[in-house]
Amino acid sequence: MPADFSDNFIEQNATLHRQIDWKGAFWVASGVPALVLFSIGAIAATVGKPSWLVWMLSISFGFIQAFTYAEIAGLFPHKSGGASIYGAIAWVRYSKFIAPISVWCNWFAWSPVLAIGSGLAAGYILNALFGPDAAINLWQLTLLDLSFIKTGLELRINATFILGAVILLTAFGIQHGGIMRSAKATMILGVTALIPLMLIGLVPILTGDIPHANFFPFAPLAHDAAGKVVDGVWGIEGWKLMAGGLFIAGWSTYGFETAVCYTREFKNPKTDTFKAIFYSGLLCIAVFTLVPFAFQGHLGLGQLITPAGVDAAGLATPAIYDGMLAPDIYSGMGVGAALSEMLGGSKLITVVLVIMLVLALMLAIMTSMAGSSRTIYQASVDGWLPRYLSHVNENGAPTSAMWTDLCFNLILLLMSDYVFILAASNVGYIIFNFLNLNAGWIHRIDRPKWDRPYKAPTILLLMGALLGFVNLAMMGMGADIWGEGTLKTGLLFATLIIPVFMFRHFVQDKGVFPQAMLEDMDLGVDGKGRSSNAGILPYVALAAGVAIVYFFHGL
Numbered sequence: 001m002p003a004d005f006s007d008n009f010i011e012q013n014a015t016l017h018r019q020i021d022w023k024g025a026f027w028v029a030s031g032v033p034a035l036v037l038f039s040i041g042a043i044a045a046t047v048g049k050p051s052w053l054v055w056m057l058s059i060s061f062g063f064i065q066a067f068t069y070a071e072i073a074g075l076f077p078h079k080s081g082g083a084s085i086y087g088a089i090a091w092v093r094y095s096k097f098i099a100p101i102s103v104w105c106n107w108f109a110w111s112p113v114l115a116i117g118s119g120l121a122a123g124y125i126l127n128a129l130f131g132p133d134a135a136i137n138l139w140q141l142t143l144l145d146l147s148f149i150k151t152g153l154e155l156r157i158n159a160t161f162i163l164g165a166v167i168l169l170t171a172f173g174i175q176h177g178g179i180m181r182s183a184k185a186t187m188i189l190g191v192t193a194l195i196p197l198m199l200i201g202l203v204p205i206l207t208g209d210i211p212h213a214n215f216f217p218f219a220p221l222a223h224d225a226a227g228k229v230v231d232g233v234w235g236i237e238g239w240k241l242m243a244g245g246l247f248i249a250g251w252s253t254y255g256f257e258t259a260v261c262y263t264r265e266f267k268n269p270k271t272d273t274f275k276a277i278f279y280s281g282l283l284c285i286a287v288f289t290l291v292p293f294a295f296q297g298h299l300g301l302g303q304l305i306t307p308a309g310v311d312a313a314g315l316a317t318p319a320i321y322d323g324m325l326a327p328d329i330y331s332g333m334g335v336g337a338a339l340s341e342m343l344g345g346s347k348l349i350t351v352v353l354v355i356m357l358v359l360a361l362m363l364a365i366m367t368s369m370a371g372s373s374r375t376i377y378q379a380s381v382d383g384w385l386p387r388y389l390s391h392v393n394e395n396g397a398p399t400s401a402m403w404t405d406l407c408f409n410l411i412l413l414l415m416s417d418y419v420f421i422l423a424a425s426n427v428g429y430i431i432f433n434f435l436n437l438n439a440g441w442i443h444r445i446d447r448p449k450w451d452r453p454y455k456a457p458t459i460l461l462l463m464g465a466l467l468g469f470v471n472l473a474m475m476g477m478g479a480d481i482w483g484e485g486t487l488k489t490g491l492l493f494a495t496l497i498i499p500v501f502m503f504r505h506f507v508q509d510k511g512v513f514p515q516a517m518l519e520d521m522d523l524g525v526d527g528k529g530r531s532s533n534a535g536i537l538p539y540v541a542l543a544a545g546v547a548i549v550y551f552f553h554g555l
Contacts, residue, residue: 026259026279032367033197033287034360035252037336038116040292041329042419046481047245048221048232048301049214051324054242055292058249061467062256063281065433067456068440068464069257070274074453075443077273083257085378087436090443094538096505097498100384102435104497107375109251109429110258111405112421113368114171115412118164121361123333126159128354143414150483155414164413171365172406194287196356200339201290209342210297221301227308227319229301236555243552244478250471251426253288254433256280258371274454298342299323332418373401383513384497386504423482427490430475437468438541445534465541472545476552487553 036055044051072086084106088099130136140158147153204210220241222232232238259276302323309317320327328334336357340350377398380389391400415421440461443450456464479487505511512518 026276032255033284034364035255036288036291038332039248039252039422040295041332041335043245043249044296044324045330047241049218050220050242051245052293052296054245054249055288058246058253059285059288062254063285064460065437065464065467066257066277066281067460068437070277070454071452071456072440072443073273075450083436084375084432087439090439091435093532100497100501101494102432103379103384105428105432105494107372108493109425109432110368110372111408112412112425114168114365114409116418116422117361117365118167119160119413119418120332121167121358122160122163124336124354124358125163127333127337149489150420150485153420154416156416161413165410168406168409171369172402192356192359196353197287197291200342201294204294204298204342214297214300229325240477240481243474244481247474247478248423248426251422251429256284258367299338301325369405373398373405377401382517383505383509384501387508420483423486424489427475427479427487428494430471431494433471434468434545437464441465442534442538446532469548472548473552476549477555
């Protein structure tokens with residue numbers, strides 16, 4: 001392993017390059033705060049007045065969890081790919097099938113940022129340039145009806161898809177130049193894109209534009225007998241909404257763990273790893289606390305515009321509200337216009353802000369493409385995924401993994417419901433977090449004498465493991481409020497790694513892991529590396545996790 005730090009150990013064009021410090025990773029990960037744009041409208045329109053608290057609690061959970069990820073990343077400074085790669089090594093001694101699930105779930109949770117981000121960016125641009133009734137915003141070609149998965153879901157080609165694909169290809173071209181060019185590009189984007197987010201979070205607070213009535217009474221969203229929105233009560237339905245809000249918010253707020261994806265590209269991984277995730281976390285705390293609070297304070301819950309009724313064809317039409325309950329706020333497409341109103345709403349401000357928000361979304365896409373491609377690159381190097389994914393170009397960019405990401409997301413970009421995509425992929429993200437937060441204490445038990453450049457306080461390590469179970473409870477109770485079948489769809493996609501892993505491991509590798517992976521698995525406290533001191537505890541944790549999801553879903 002020490003030989004891996006030698007510049008002459010491997011030819012530079014055969015592996016990732018050590019070119020950045022923690023500040024480079026910070027800027028690459030600075031796209032995470034822009035993820036607030038992905039679900040701020042959906043959470044506000046679903047949870048109601050407690051939505052600001054959802055974001056505050058969620059980013060607090062994410063910050064506590066980050067300390068576990070910082071520790072396990074330091075154990076493997078020669079690896080890229082992020083927390084799922086480091087956590088998989090903890091689980092592989094206990095089950096070679098559980099370990100790749102963690103890596104797979106992390107990838108299919110992060111990868112859809114590309115499709116959702118480019119789709120939202122395209123929507124912002126089209127809404128800014130054309131009216132809602134313009135032909136360019138209305139035409140579409142339906143390719144496949146997916147209503148058997150979720151009502152109204154389909155694959156379609158429209159202007160959003162075409163413009164989103166252009167945005168994706170632009171991000172791919174920048175990333176093709178390697179991590180150094182990506183870090184420089186994201187630094188420029190980060191400075192430009194984070195300005196509007198901070199302005200949005202601070203201006204309403206400084207001007208006092210946060211009416212008390214938009215936050216109280218502090219009650220969940222509910223509907224009366226006529227279907228009108230009213231203040232609910234904290235019964236099972238109210239807590240279900242809260243759980244669903246925390247579930248979907250975690251997809252955004254936990255995302256700064258991507259800062260440890262670049263350990264293999266740090267000049268000094270022993271010191272850079274913790275700094276990257278810690279300072280990224282502080283940035284996220286500021287954005288995920290201020291922006292949702294100001295957003296809700298400005299918009300309010302909303303007033304009834306058009307009551308529910310029946311159209312000319314005899315079909316029921318839903319009630320339409322403004323404020324946080326507006327349909328375009330839920331979908332995310334109207335968030336850009338709503339945020340511009342918070343800063344004055346003039347035509348010039350709207351245009352400038354939309355441009356800056358598009359750059360913020362571009363930053364999120366860059367962050368996701370860099371992190372998710374390195375996850376499946378390292379998974380290929382370690383023997384989890386097919387060999388072709390371990391190819392890198394002359395700039396040290398994992399281009400085969402990036403092409404796979406791009407093609408997968410072009411398919412997702414065809415889908416008509418981005419909120420459903422986000423929720424289904426988040427099922428995988430919660431599974432990944434559960435497995436990796438528990439990997440922290442497994443590594444402590446199985447590798448107590450390994451060098452830890454950063455060692456998390458034991459209380460934070462245990463709190464992280466506990467939050468892994470809390471996340472599962474929120475998923476079980478709240479996932480399906482984002483569409484019937486969300487939980488089942490996510491769980492089904494999580495199992496798709498099994499045949500992929502079996503092909504790589506048993507067909508390509510004849511049942512033997514690559515030599516470097518064997519070293520990571522086998523180095524143990526006795527120097528011979530066969531100790532698995534955690535015993536049955538990992539299996540107990542898995543069984544408890546399954547039971548929690550089953551119980552809370554039953555509620």
